[in-house]
Amino acid sequence: MSEEDNRGFDNLIPLCERHAYEIDATPQHYPADLLRSWKRMQIEAHARAVGLALNDAEVAELSEASFNTDDLIERLTAVMPFSARSRSxxxxxxxxxxxxxxxxxxxxxxxxxxxxxxxxxxxxxxxxxxxxxxxxxxxxxxxxxxxxxxxxxxxxxxxxxxxxxxxxxxxxxxxxxxxxxxxxxxxxxxxxxxxxxxxxxxxxxxxxxx
Structure with missing residues (x-):
């Protein structure tokens, strides 16, 4: 793989330093398909986040709603990116x-x-x-x-x-x-x-x- 391809968008995934080191140190535990699925999740989460802006009607509906903690968690989980709560x-x-x-x-x-x-x-x-x-x-x-x-x-x-x-x-x-x-x-x-x-x-x- 050329240096240009190695640094290209299709081959990059944002990771913290510690987890990037773990993946490099134990590549057998992080196959390419798994890393590609993580990248897809990141891209999809970003796309959802970009589209989370509320219009005036939605703001009015939200302001009138009365949430308890469980309601709030359920509604936020439906629209927010992956969290540990959604892991089986x-x-x-x-x-x-x-x-x-x-x-x-x-x-x-x-x-x-x-x-x-x-x-x-x-x-x-x-x-x-x-x-x-x-x-x-x-x-x-x-x-x-x-x-x-x-x-x-x-x-x-x-x-x-x-x-x-x-x-x-x-x-x-x-x-x-x-x-x-x-x-x-x-x-x-x-x-x-x-x-x-x-x-x-x-x-x-x-x-x-x-």
Whole structure:
């Protein structure tokens, strides 16, 4: 592919730096068809957003309507671009599993390519997390860089994901990078889940020093 084609509109998709790096680091988890579907969704969402301007009659109707929270969410969801609220549980579980593997691969970026799969397999065998966090409690892992804080957090998080796969009453765990929490932690969790967690939910905030 020429540099011009590589930088052309048909081959570009807007992404944040972290997710762009994950896709480049683990291309096998993000096939071209998936990325093309994301691009189509972005283009369609932009087209819908451009057409969301209200005329005078619609403004008058809106001003007379009395919304409760559920009504408002339902009406906004119908016209706004995709959000976590519209993702099914099966889709959310699959996305969480892919994201977990991608994080592990990114952490192994200094490992020789021919050893990555072996390192991932070894990690999987270390299934039982050393970290224990009682329900309703908080744990802060403090150790030098490279000591394995993120790996321990990932094992604890994956334990929660395994429970969520087998029990629909268990909330899908949330993994956040500290820089993703741009307003409040509660707001970031709500954005990730599409609302407040209805049951106990494991939440990891990683890279606090970043």
């Amino acid at each position: 549980r099966a889709e959310a579980l699959a996305l969480a599993a892919r994201s977990s593997r991608a994080r592990s691969v990114v952490r192994l970026r200094s490992t020789p390519a021919d050893r990555v799969e072996a390192a991932l397999a070894w990690n999987t065998q270390q299934a039982d997390p050393v970290v224990e966090v009682p329900t309703g409690a908080l744990r802060v892992l403090v150790a030098p860089m490279g000591a394995g804080k993120s790996e321990e957090a990932e094992r604890w998080w994956n334990e929660g994901l395994t429970q969520a796969w087998t029990d629909p009453q268990v909330a899908i765990p949330v993994w956040l990078e500290a820089r993703d929490v741009v307003t409040t932690l509660a707001g970031a969790v709500q954005d990730a889940l599409g609302g407040d967690p209805e049951k106990a939910c494991r939440i990891v905030v990683d890279n606090l020093d970043g």
